[in-house]
Amino acid sequence: MGKKEMIKDILERLHKGESTDKILSEYRDVLKDLTPPQIARIEQELISEGMDPDKVRKFCSVHLAIFRESIDRAEVKLPPWHPINILLKEHKYITDLVRNLRPEVVGNLKATESHYLREENVLFPYLEKHGIVQPPKIMWAEHDEIRKVEKDLRDKFTEELKTRLNDLLLNHFYKENNILFPTGLDVIPDDEWLSIRTEFDEIGYFAFTPEGPPEKEKVETKIATRMINLPTGSLTEKELEAFLNALPVDITFVDSKDEVRYFSESKDRIFVRTRAVIGRKVQQCHPQKSVHIVNRILDDLI
Incomplete structure (x- = not known):
């Protein structure tokens, strides 16, 4: 039995109310070397194969108790800015x-x-x-x-x-x-x-101001100066960006593939948006409980 099948078996048995101590005694030696990325990927595969995500979430805390021995490891040393x-x-x-x-x-x-x-x-x-x-x-x-x-x-x-x-x-x-x-x-x-x-x-932060990365490692954002030609005139990218950001509305553009392609950065923003969401499916920009509403809005636009 592979590791994915073992985890699936564990979740099913937990769902049926079987004792965690009994399952732990059975699987301890097999799962002791399971790494965090392996756990994450196996959970992902199980959900992709049709397992109810809420079922995985509901019993995640329980199976963490089973895997605690394999995932309690020495802390990774990270720089303060990380x-x-x-x-x-x-x-x-x-x-x-x-x-x-x-x-x-x-x-x-x-x-x-x-x-x-x-x-x-x-x-x-x-x-x-x-x-x-x-x-x-x-x-x-x-x-x-x-x-x-x-x-x-x-x-x-x-x-x-x-x-x-x-x-x-x-x-x-x-x-x-x-x-x-x-x-x-x-x-x-x-x-x-x-x-x-x-x-x-x-x-932004709430409890403390973190130490910044070394100057040489800071990410620089370059602003292009090429012209954007439109039927009624032309603007530089910098001018177009300033114009869109000055509008008293939040703009998010989602393409035909449901991927976020652009968002404005107006002064008074309603929703938090970061550059990390560019190329992200708009459904993944919202919690699972509201995805059906997002899909309904998209369907209404077709």
Whole structure:
């Protein structure tokens, strides 16, 4: 039985209520060398083959307990400016914030939104470009679950909700720290992390201002000066960009293949957009729960 078949068997048995201890004793030796990228790719294959993503997500925490021995590894040493290092530090900050949460400071949770936005609008698109599509969808669904509990806490603070949020975050961060992030480090080339950091900076931070990359490593954006010829005149690329960005609306252009081809960068933007989404399917720019609405809008435009 291959590793994918083993994981599928584990999930099916968990779904039937079988003891995790029994499954662990059976599969420990076989799965001890399973790497985070392998786990991510196998989960992706299972979903692509028709397994319910919510089923994988629902039992992800349980099978993490089974795989904990194989994915608890020494921390990777990353430079302070590195996007993954920033996310890891924020995980610790958010965990401490929730652990010590009180009714009078529950509003501070709103500031953590930039953490999730950076993952959804920068890290996830880069993972998708390198073939890791399904795991980010699972993580985004968990982000929305976290957001819902945070909203409930702001509406009415209870210790039960606080505990619920704390448990959600611990499980979610464990999966990101030990599966998603190592997978990203494995599949995303070193030079692309500089671009990711640039786009992280555009969204901003909430807990601290991260150290920047060395000057020689900063990504420079070159603005072309060639002319764009139109039936009623011509503009340079720089002039056209300034014109579109000055309009009092957010513009996102999606082509006939449902891929994002352009977005404006007006001063007062409604939606977070980063250059990482260029070429991304517009459906992947939204959480799974709202994809049917996106598709309905696209269908209405045909």
